[in-house]
Amino acid sequence: MAEIKLTDLTKSYGPTEVLHHVEGEINDGEFIVIVGPSGCGKSTLLRMVAGLETVTSGEIAIAGRRVNELEPSARDIAMVFQNYALYPHMSVRENMAYGLKIRKLSKAEINKRVEEAADILEIHQYLDRKPRQLSGGQRQRVAMGRAIVRDPQVFLFDEPLSNLDAKLRVQMRLEIRKLQQRLGVTSIYVTHDQVEAMTLGDRLMVLNGGYVEQFGTPIELYDRPASVFVAGFIGSPAMNFLPATAEEDGLLLPSGIKLVAGLAQRGQVLLGMRPEHLIPDAAGPIAIEVEMVEQLGANTLLHGTLSGTDHAMVASVSGHVSAEMGTVHRFAVTPELLHLFDPETQKRLEA
Amino acid sequence: MLKRVHFPSSPLPYLLVAPQLAITLVFFIWPASQAMYQSFLIEDAFGLGSEFVWFENFEALWADQHYLDAFLRTAVFSLLVAALSMGVALLLAGFAQRVVRGAMFYRTLLIWPYAVAPVLAGALWVFMFNPTLGIFPYFLDFFGIDWNHYLNGNQAMALVILAAAWKQVAYNFLFYLAAMQSIPNSVIEAAAIDGAGPGRRFFSIILPLISPTTFFLLVINMVYAFFETFGIIHAVTQGGPGSSTTILVYKVFNDGFVGLDLGGSAAQSVVLMVLVIAMTIVQFRYVERKVEY
Numbered sequence: 300m301a302e303i304k305l306t307d308l309t310k311s312y313g314p315t316e317v318l319h320h321v322e323g324e325i326n327d328g329e330f331i332v333i334v335g336p337s338g339c340g341k342s343t344l345l346r347m348v349a350g351l352e353t354v355t356s357g358e359i360a361i362a363g364r365r366v367n368e369l370e371p372s373a374r375d376i377a378m379v380f381q382n383y384a385l386y387p388h389m390s391v392r393e394n395m396a397y398g399l400k401i402r403k404l405s406k407a408e409i410n411k412r413v414e415e416a417a418d419i420l421e422i423h424q425y426l427d428r429k430p431r432q433l434s435g436g437q438r439q440r441v442a443m444g445r446a447i448v449r450d451p452q453v454f455l456f457d458e459p460l461s462n463l464d465a466k467l468r469v470q471m472r473l474e475i476r477k478l479q480q481r482l483g484v485t486s487i488y489v490t491h492d493q494v495e496a497m498t499l500g501d502r503l504m505v506l507n508g509g510y511v512e513q514f515g516t517p518i519e520l521y522d523r524p525a526s527v528f529v530a531g532f533i534g535s536p537a538m539n540f541l542p543a544t545a546e547e548d549g550l551l552l553p554s555g556i557k558l559v560a561g562l563a564q565r566g567q568v569l570l571g572m573r574p575e576h577l578i579p580d581a582a583g584p585i586a587i588e589v590e591m592v593e594q595l596g597a598n599t600l601l602h603g604t605l606s607g608t609d610h611a612m613v614a615s616v617s618g619h620v621s622a623e624m625g626t627v628h629r630f631a632v633t634p635e636l637l638h639l640f641d642p643e644t645q646k647r648l649e650a
Numbered sequence: 651m652l653k654r655v656h657f658p659s660s661p662l663p664y665l666l667v668a669p670q671l672a673i674t675l676v677f678f679i680w681p682a683s684q685a686m687y688q689s690f691l692i693e694d695a696f697g698l699g700s701e702f703v704w705f706e707n708f709e710a711l712w713a714d715q716h717y718l719d720a721f722l723r724t725a726v727f728s729l730l731v732a733a734l735s736m737g738v739a740l741l742l743a744g745f746a747q748r749v750v751r752g753a754m755f756y757r758t759l760l761i762w763p764y765a766v767a768p769v770l771a772g773a774l775w776v777f778m779f780n781p782t783l784g785i786f787p788y789f790l791d792f793f794g795i796d797w798n799h800y801l802n803g804n805q806a807m808a809l810v811i812l813a814a815a816w817k818q819v820a821y822n823f824l825f826y827l828a829a830m831q832s833i834p835n836s837v838i839e840a841a842a843i844d845g846a847g848p849g850r851r852f853f854s855i856i857l858p859l860i861s862p863t864t865f866f867l868l869v870i871n872m873v874y875a876f877f878e879t880f881g882i883i884h885a886v887t888q889g890g891p892g893s894s895t896t897i898l899v900y901k902v903f904n905d906g907f908v909g910l911d912l913g914g915s916a917a918q919s920v921v922l923m924v925l926v927i928a929m930t931i932v933q934f935r936y937v938e939r940k941v942e943y
Contacts (some may be wrong), residue, residue, distance in 0.1 A: 351839050373843035388858040397854075398844035449844070592769035 803894025
């Protein structure tokens with residue numbers, strides 16, 4: 300079992316720096332999800348841990364051992380790739396046994412481990428098939444099987460579910476989580492899907508443009524996003540942002556309305572409100588002119604603008620709500636659920 | 651089943667394929683049928699008349715020990731040419747794929763030999779291996795090897811094999827490189843994480859995955875060795891010394907245009923034609939079906 304420590308990790312391709320001073324400590328047995336938009340460097344970070352990319356500066360340590368210079372095979376890790384990367388000319392059994400054969404394990408031991416993994420993943424009936432005879436979900440299982448037979452210290456997942464259909468993705472997500480809890484192996488999982496990230500991770504590392512925006516539990520990220528980026532990235536539909544002025548007697552919204560809140564801040568701020576925190580209230584201070592209604596069944600999304608301005612707003616209301624285009628709906632919001640950000644630094648301001 | 655699509659009939663499609671058809675007719679169908687016809691004839695010694703003899707020419711071929719020797723020689727020659735050129739190409743492609751800097755430069759250089767005409771390639775090797783002037787015999791002398799391919803049949807054979815294989819390396823290299831590049835990188839990376847070193851990855855992952863290309867190239871190289879090496883042999887050894895480098899295609903030329911046995915020569919070329927047709931059928935039938943993983 301192993302903990303992973305990333306110290307001042309930087310990656311450059313020529314003069315272009317793509318990861319900037321990444322810091323992070325991952326505890327033994329923890330499931331960490333690295334999440335961010337495409338091109339944020341999350342896969343690069345994972346591949347650096349795997350040893351498939353070189354480290355420009357800084358240090359990666361697995362179980363207290365510096366691994367920067369070690370070959371991937373010497374790091375005692377297993378990786379599940381986005382396209383599964385199964386060996387197409389080998390049967391499922393041979394795929395799983397390949398790494399064990401290289402380690403010169405005995406035939407009996409290899410057989411035992413492959414059978415165990417096949418039991419866990421319920422892929423017994425496919426053991427003698429070739430990868431091309433399997434469906435996407437089955438290939439995914441085989442790829443995981445190949446990872447777990449090796450009994451590594453660390454699992455690395457590089458967007459393993461992005462090639463599956465939506466239903467299967469949800470199912471596999473749960474299975475991966477259960478498997479990881481059962482085996483207790485430290486895992487790093489890369490995804491761009493924030494729902495996947497929220498449901499899987501013990502902790503999330505949000506990357507943006509090569510910088511770590513925030514590293515914390517899913518609920519921390521949701522309740523106290525450290526920056527405008529995290530606030531907008533975590534949660535669906537995304538948070539509403541309004542420029543506002545913090546004055547002595549409250550927050551002045553662009554619509555000219557004041558939200559009463561005893562704030563310590565003064566001056567220009569960026570106000571964030573989650574759509575699901577807007578509560579319908581005929582006397583509420585926030586008026587939204589509805590432009591479009593999305594019926595999702597369990598709840599309804601009202602898209603529109605803050606009345607009298609052209610700032611886009613979304614409100615999520617539970618149940619079925621019918622709203623005419625152009626009508627104005629009013630909402631209230633609890634002061635504790637407001638988020639304030641510095642418009643300059645984009646960082647969170649504590650109220 | 652594909653549905654038939656109906657186009658308004660017009661002479662245009664026929665006009666467009668006409669040039670290709672004309673070329674095939676003039677340069678393949680007509681000479682091939684002439685050869686076929688000729689193979690049934692025996693000319694008299696003065697070339698004044700010919701007699702239709704059915705399969706007598708073919709019967710004579712199978713009874714001729716020289717011809718059977720040439721057959722065996724051709725098999726050895728083409729197998730060695732294919733093995734050598736494919737082996738070297740595979741090695742080069744494996745390394746070229748690992749090159750990061752200046753990859754285009756290396757690849758361009760490696761492809762150049764393919765643009766050299768066979769006779770020129772032959773001439774190059776003749777100069778390099780000339781027993782009195784050549785650089786290689788000079789080096790070989792240090793190892794106690796007395797090189798003279800004008801006298802030693804095995805050395806002559808080795809030389810034409812080298813020259814023929816060298817010319818084909820570029821072609822094989824291109825195909826192997828393309829095949830290797832079509833293997834997803836993550837498969838190689840997965841093998842690396844599984845603990846396989848470069849050598850093991852090459853033999854247990856890359857080689858099996860490019861086996862369809864290997865099979866395709868084997869057929870192509872055999873056909874090349876059968877036919878297109880004529881220029882090289884003509885330039886390097888002219889089939890000699892004795893007949894130690896006379897492969898089938900060279901014997902066709904020798905018997906027909908030097909020995910003036912037109913009927914026998916035509917019969918030989920018909921046999922060659924049947925061989926290449928057989929190889930092509932093998933390739934079309936099996937290249938996609940048999941070697942699949």
